[in-house]
Amino acid sequence: MKKNVFFFLLLVSYMAVAQDTTVKKLQAESGRVIQKDPKDTLPKIWRIGGLYNLNLAQGSLRNWAAGGDEFSLTITSILSLFAFYQKDRHSWDNTLDFNFGFLRTTSLGSRKNDDRFDIVSKYGYAISSKWNLSGLFNFRTQFFKGYTYSTNVKTFASAFLSPANILISPGFDYRPNSDLSIFISPVTARWVIVKNDSISAKGFYGVDPGEHSKFELGAFLTANYLKDINKVLTYKGRLDIFSNYRHNPQNVDLFFSNIFSVKLSNVLSASWNLDFIYDDDTRLFGDNGTSPALQVKSLVGVGLLVKFGQGRER
Structure with a gap:
């Protein structure tokens, strides 16, 4: 009996020593820094x-x-997201922009002064160092009800999907450098909803009264430019022409968006948003409220700026 007890205690001691050695080995392995293989050159x-x-701003x-x-009280916000894919000759660029502005005063009440939801997805296949054979999809609308204001007159003018533009466009994408991209398409399908x-x-938007959509076929050009002017000043521009x-091909539709950003600190910036829109079918202006006109929007602000993700947006 004593011999069995002795062997049992000896076995337990051995297992405890072995377990302690294994634990120390695992701890050493977990703390080891894994060095990157210099042969691993796969790009992101x-x-x-x-x-x-x-x-x-509040006063x-x-x-x-x-x-x-x-x-x-004035609140303006901009959310801009991007996801870019690049492998061999294939590229796929996706961007989403959501702008919203809100204004409230004792004399004017509450109203929005900015509202844009804009998705662009563009696939490209490189046929040379600067040219891609591409296809582009664009969806643009707004989320909230909007009104036009004139003297003592308030007119209901927009809502979600009223209007909305859907555009599908095959064409060619020219990229002379990393700052500029110009997409050209001779045949583009566009739906106004x-x-x-x-x-x-x-x-209001060229859709026949009582109808909910209109199909258009035409030529399309979009140019995107992003440039760091210096260490603190950045410019981002987008020009769409259709x-x-x-119907009246000489009366081209224009969408021109400009953002100037000045970095004040790591999280603070000053910005100037300047947009121009001309659509011959948008007849909300003039003395009788039935004429087209160049639409201009200018917003200046100072506030919070947070950047996240990998690389810079292009």
Whole structure:
């Protein structure tokens, strides 16, 4: 009996020593730094990231002899996301932009001053060092109800999918450098959608009164430019031009977006957004509210800027 107890204690001691040795070996292995194989030169085929910009301004007056609104609040925000794929001759660029601005004053009440949801997806196959054979998809609309304002008149003018533009375009993409991309298509299909019944009934966006969509066929060009002017100033621009072969092709539609950003610190920036739109079918202006016109939007702000992801947006 004593001999069996002795062998049992000896076995337990051996197992404890072996377990302690194994644990120490595992701890050493887990703390070891894994060195990258110098032969591993596989490039990253995806770059994903974006930025978020939030500007806020608030003012209030009380017993102010010079006059003015008792309360004012302005909020503008920009969310810009990107996902870029690159492998061999194949590329796939995806961007999403969501802009929203809100204004509230005691005299004007609440209203939006910016609202854009914009998705662009572009596939390219390189046929030379600067030219790609490409296909482009674009979807642009807004989320919230919008109104136009004139003297004592408030007109319901937009809502989700009213209007919305869907564009499908095969063509050629010219990239002379990393800052500039120019896409050209001689044949592009575009659908204008007006889902809201009351907006559709007025025929504001070229859709026949009472109808909810319109098909257009034409030529399309889009140019995108992103440049770091210096260490603190960045410019981002996008120009879209569309000519409808089926109706007044000489009256081209224009969408021109410009963003100037000045870096003030790691998380603060000043920005100027300047947009131009001309659509001959958007007849909301003039004395009688039935004429087209060049639309201009300018927003200046200082606020929070957060960048995230891999690489810079192109």
